[in-house]
Amino acid sequence: MGNTMQFVPGLEGVVAVETGISFLDTVESEIVLKGYDLIELSKSKGYLDIVHLLMEGSLPNEAEKKALEESLKKNYHVPEAVMEMIKLLPESTHPMDALRTGVSALSGYDKDILDRSHESNLNRAYHLLGNVPNIVANSYHILNGEETVEPRQDLSYSANFLYMITGKVPSEMEERIFDRSLVLYSEHELPNSTFTARVIASTLSDLYGALTGAVASLKGHLHGGANEAVMEMLKEAGTVEKFEELLYTKLKNKEKVMGFGHRVYMKKMDPRALMMKEALKELSEAKGDNTLFEMCEVGEKIMAQEKGLFPNLDYYAAPVYWMLGIPIPLYTPIFFSSRTAGLSAHVMEQHENNRLFRPRVNYRGPRGLHPND
Ligand SMILES: CC(=O)SCCNC(=O)CCNC(=O)[C@H](O)C(C)(C)COP(=O)(O)OP(=O)(O)OC[C@H]1O[C@@H](n2cnc3c(N)ncnc32)[C@H](O)[C@@H]1OP(=O)(O)O
Numbered sequence: 220m221g222n223t224m225q226f227v228p229g230l231e232g233v234v235a236v237e238t239g240i241s242f243l244d245t246v247e248s249e250i251v252l253k254g255y256d257l258i259e260l261s262k263s264k265g266y267l268d269i270v271h272l273l274m275e276g277s278l279p280n281e282a283e284k285k286a287l288e289e290s291l292k293k294n295y296h297v298p299e300a301v302m303e304m305i306k307l308l309p310e311s312t313h314p315m316d317a318l319r320t321g322v323s324a325l326s327g328y329d330k331d332i333l334d335r336s337h338e339s340n341l342n343r344a345y346h347l348l349g350n351v352p353n354i355v356a357n358s359y360h361i362l363n364g365e366e367t368v369e370p371r372q373d374l375s376y377s378a379n380f381l382y383m384i385t386g387k388v389p390s391e392m393e394e395r396i397f398d399r400s401l402v403l404y405s406e407h408e409l410p411n412s413t414f415t416a417r418v419i420a421s422t423l424s425d426l427y428g429a430l431t432g433a434v435a436s437l438k439g440h441l442h443g444g445a446n447e448a449v450m451e452m453l454k455e456a457g458t459v460e461k462f463e464e465l466l467y468t469k470l471k472n473k474e475k476v477m478g479f480g481h482r483v484y485m486k487k488m489d490p491r492a493l494m495m496k497e498a499l500k501e502l503s504e505a506k507g508d509n510t511l512f513e514m515c516e517v518g519e520k521i522m523a524q525e526k527g528l529f530p531n532l533d534y535y536a537a538p539v540y541w542m543l544g545i546p547i548p549l550y551t552p553i554f555f556s557s558r559t560a561g562l563s564a565h566v567m568e569q570h571e572n573n574r575l576f577r578p579r580v581n582y583r584g585p586r587g588l589h590p591n592d
């Protein structure tokens with residue numbers, strides 16, 4: 220007799236976690252984050268507000284936000300040996316893989332690695348939130364044989380992140396739009412990467428290990444890797460006409476179009492995508508180039524008509540990052556950098572109310588074989 224328990228492919232619709240962090244309410248069209256709606260938050264709050272909300276449980280006042288920023292700035296320095304390790308990687312290494320190596324290597328510098336207390340995990344999360352943007356930006360420079368860019372204490376967290384990537388101090392608009400993208404990417408209930416992190420954490424393994432696994436999960440094209448794939452597709456097409464052609468060819472060949480569809484939103488538009496669409500419009504107008512905006516709108520129409528599918532956040536974040544001058548291989552690492560906040564909150568929650576994840580299988584293989592038959 221095999222296992223008679225119900226098998227749900229991809230765990231679709233299965234509730235695997237009880238959480239006080241976030242919830243996708245598809246009925247009310249709300250991304251609930253600690254009681255607030257993420258979309259509403261994104262209109263008036265910045266990434267550091269969200270970090271405070273996720274880490275400390277409340278939106279910060281000005282003094283608390285300043286203190287948080289100072290504490291992250293103190294954590295900008297990445298151990299020399301970690302960057303040296305990244306220098307030893309072949310130049311063909313994807314920045315997500317360099318990031319995975321970097322996050323993993325940081326564990327060795329944590330003297331309290333066996334301490335799973337709230338306080339200890341919180342310090343670790345702030346350490347990661349300080350280090351990750353530096354690893355993301357500078358591993359790209361290293362792998363491309365470029366000079367590394369030192370973090371600047373006089374810039375805001377997001378402005379410094381963008382500065383370390385492009386080498387240029389961003390304008391007010393660029394900083395605001397980049398910061399908004401970090402807000403939107405910060406936390407999203409239980410996607411594959413967060414589930415991965417929680418599964419790892421449930422063995423009482425540490426935050427670095429859980430987040431290393433999450434980097435690997437996020438890299439895949441069905442998850443965070445889609446933002447890079449979207450931009451490659453837009454770049455390959457280059458014009459509205461060619462993009463139309465490319466999409467119809469993909470649909471004819473039954474290929475998936477990156478940036479469309481979502482396990483939870485299904486046949487609705489990801490509300491975060493709309494926010495990035497507005498940002499793309501603003502950037503396009505400011506830079507006097509509407510090509511990408513027009514291409515994306517046409518793509519949106521074709522996918523709705525032909526497949527009843529709508530954009531997810533990656534579809535509009537990708538051209539926004541392009542217009543901010545960010546190299547394509549950094550799109551998914553930036554997603555991870557932002558998600559460090561949400562992932563850390565989930566690992567802490569898992570550690571503080573833990574039960575080991577250990578599901579069962581529906582066995583489909585043979586039985587009754589004997590080695591000497
Ligand atoms: C921020 C994020 O991480 S959001 C996710 C980013 N990922 C992507 O954009 C990748 C493209 N999208 C997809 O692959 C999917 O929509 C997923 C993986 C995100 C969710 O998919 P699932 O819930 O597993 O649905 P599944 O992949 O089984 O698709 C269901 C049907 O819709 C179709 N479909 C779903 N997404 C797409 C797409 N992007 N392009 C074309 N067809 C699609 C499938 O081919 C399938 O059709 P079928 O029933 O005729 O075989």
Ligand SMILES: O=C([O-])CC(=O)C(=O)O
Nearest residue numbers: 406407409410411482531
């Ligand atoms: O929720 C998901 O499955 C994927 C996603 O949009 C995210 O992680 O932001």
